[in-house]
Amino acid sequence: MSERLGVTPAQTVGPYLHIGLSWPDGPYVVPEGTPGAFWIRGRIVDGTGAPVGDAMVESWQADPDGHFDHPDDPRGARAATVPGFRGFGRADTDAEGWYALHTVRPGPLPTPDGETEAPHLNLSVFGRGLLHRLVTRIYFPDEPANAADPVLRTVDPGRRDTLVARPAADGYQFDIRLQGEHETVFFAV
Amino acid sequence: MSETTRKLLLPGYRRDDVEAHPPLLSPGYKSTVIRAPQQPLTYLPQRLTEITGPLLGEGRLGELDHDLTRQHDGEPQGQRIIVHGRVLDGDGRAVPHSLVEIWQANAAGRYRHAIDNWPAPLDPHFTGVGRTLTDDQGRYEFVTVQPGAYPWRNHDNAWRPAHIHFSLFGRAFTQRLVTQMYFPGDPLFSQDPIFNSVRDPQARERMVARYDHAATRPEWALAYRFDIVLRGREATPFEDEDDDE
Ligand SMILES: [Fe+2]
Secondary structure (H helix, E strand, O other), X not given: OOOXXXXXXXXXXXXXXXXXXXXXXXXXXXXXXXXXXXXXXXXXXXXXXXXXXOEEEEEEEOOOOOOOOOOXXXXXXXXXXXXXXXXXXXXXXXXXXXXXXXXXXXOOEEOOOOOEEXXXXXXXXXXXXXXOOEEEEEEOOOOHHHHHOOXXXXXXXXXXXXXXXXXXOOEEEOOEEXXXXXXXXXXXX | OHHHHOOOOOOOEOOHHHHHOOOOOOOOOOOHHHHOOXXXXXXXXXXXXXXXXXXXXXXXXOOOOOEOOOOOOOOOOOOEEEEEEEEEEOOOOEOXXXXXXXXXXXXXXXXXXXXXXXXXXXXXXXXXXXXXXXXXXXXEEEEEEOOOOEEEOOOOOEEEOOEEEEEEOOOOHHHOEEEEEEOOOOOOHHHOOOHHHOOOHHHHHOOEOEEOHHHOEOOOEXXXXXXXXXXXXOOOHHHHHHHOO
């Protein structure tokens, strides 16, 4: 086996994250005008309920067919059938704590145990005061596959709804509560 | 059909060294007190979404993104430095063709950012933002200027040690890392709760670049070396077999 190296520790992005991490096209997981595309918008609040105006979210998801254009997808890397699909989104919050991502619904995913993961986006949250990213997931409401999702199943039933977006006028809303009452479920990966 | 019935073999990433990271609640860094989650994190198995990740390439780069001293008509003030190193995983394997993003204050310790307005000068010739891709050996290199220290309001007379923010993707969602690179021997370390949020002194040292005289360029620039280690992989079933003596 090769030598083991200690990982470099994480540090906060700090208050000036925007100069390094904001991309003009960041929110566009799929290009504007993509058929079936919608917005996921949400507000990030801290333990006092105040908006977090200096945070950033990053999303990662499968394409609508449940595939990844990535060499480690054991089913084979495969370009998405949606033109311009990046799978990745990045959006910082405004002064009121709102972020927005423009995307399409990912497909369900097979697991090594023969189960099926319901459609979801993985989300990383970065911000001043967060020494390491927080990881959460966005699931979709009225999705029958949620009931059998092997991740949702392990989450305290009283907190599961923090992982499920709500319908909104132009897509979905997914708020993130960093701390306290109705705290969003965050994951260790 | 066969796709859904065939057993999926997924590479996993070791979780054992996550203790190297700072606890989310580090009260010396005040804003963690109202922003760190109070509930324990939920274990997320590594499946397809976790073991893949965005492979962001040349399309993200401008021609001079790796040289922060040449992004304007004139040269920025300050000590010119080369910051270089390798991006590796926890088994010492190179992480090739991977996006590295940096941002930093100018030589006077001021960021070109709307909310940074402490009385230090902006530099019209310095933006403080860099991007590059690692090469096939995991190597990267930036040219920039030595950032200054800057004050913040965390505690009485608080100053951040000079640092460069680094953002790394690796090849999987599990490997995503944002950190800060520090400079050796900084006298401000002892009073900085962000640096010291990493409790293991050896892990802290991994955030400190080392002065690299061999990489300096005579009559032009000093140099620092900063190697970054992302999480390593768990052995796959196949590797286990290979390892059998
Ligand atoms: Fe900083």
